[in-house]
Amino acid sequence: MDTTIKIVLADDEELFRRGIAFMLQRESNMEIIFEAPNGQELVSFLRESTIxxxxxxxxxxxxxxxGVEATKVIQNEFANIKIIALxxxxxxxxxxxxVHIGASSYLVKNSTPEEMILTINEVYxxxxxxxxxxxxxxxEVEVVADQKSKGLFENDCLTVREKEVLQLICKQLSTxxxxxxxxxxxRTVDGHRNNLLLKTESKNVAGLVVYAIQNKIVNQEDLIL
Structure with a gap:
């Protein structure tokens, strides 16, 4: 049985939000479980809901x-939820x-429906x-501005195997x-991923990708987009 991706939409433009909901509900593997007109209602839903x-x-x-402040709250309280900025x-x-505060993807509102559906599936x-x-x-941009000043874990602290796992994560391979x-x-892959998150002080897999690019562990042209 196919896995259903549970989705929440947060957008104050009701017509736009309903249009996205209508489009995504037509996908067999996607379900809209809540729509929020603002970040406060979104956070309240997450804190009160069991789903x-x-x-x-x-x-x-x-x-x-x-959405920026809501993303910060959700990353602190519900780190397993993936956020696509729109x-x-x-x-x-x-x-x-x-990207710095933990968004797993970034879409502009003039993206095509196909781009949105692809992004949701890839992020999930x-x-x-x-x-x-x-x-x-x-x-090009120093996304993690305080990374060099932390100096807690240098690249040399990553093992050869951890770097290999990180490079494959960046190529968007699954576990x-x-x-x-x-x-x-x-299970071993998951263990390496957890160690990478700890050593690089990344919030999620998206943060690992940023770390790898900015520390030259992978090159942009090597990534599969």
Whole structure:
């Protein structure tokens, strides 16, 4: 039986939000479990509900609590939920900031339906999805501004195997695919991923990708987009 991706939509434009909901509900593996007109209602739902989404599609400009602040709260309280930032803003500063605070992907509102569906599936299955535009910004902008000043873990602290796992994560391979490629179990892959998160002080898999690019563990052209 196919896995259903549970989705929450957060956008204050009701017509736009309902249009996305209608489109996604037509996908056999996707279910909209809640719609929020602002970040405050979104956070309240997550705190009160026993059912949590796998993915949140988050508008950045919302009343009461905007998408940026809501993302920070959710990353602190519900770290397993993946957030796809959705905005009409395409500037490097907006994109870099959302990546920095833990967004697993970034979509502009003029994206095609096919791009949105692809992004949701990739984020659910692999933990992140950054298109060519976002990858370029990650490569050029110092997303993690305080990384060098922390100096807690240098690249040399990562083992050879951890670097191999990190490189394959960046190529968007699944846990199973990484295990098959390196001839190790899925549990061992998960262990390496957890160690990477700890050593790099990353919030999620998306953060690992940023770390790997900015520390030259992978090159942008080596990534499968």
């Amino acid at each position: 949590h989404p796998d993915v949140i599609i988050m508008d950045l400009k919302m009343p009461q609590l905007n 905005s009409s803003y395409e500037t490097s500063s907006f994109i870099a900031n959302m 299955n692999k933990g992140f999805y950054y298109n060519e535009q976002v990858m370029k910004i990650i490569n 199973k695919e990484i295990g098959e490629r390196l001839f190790i179990s899925a």
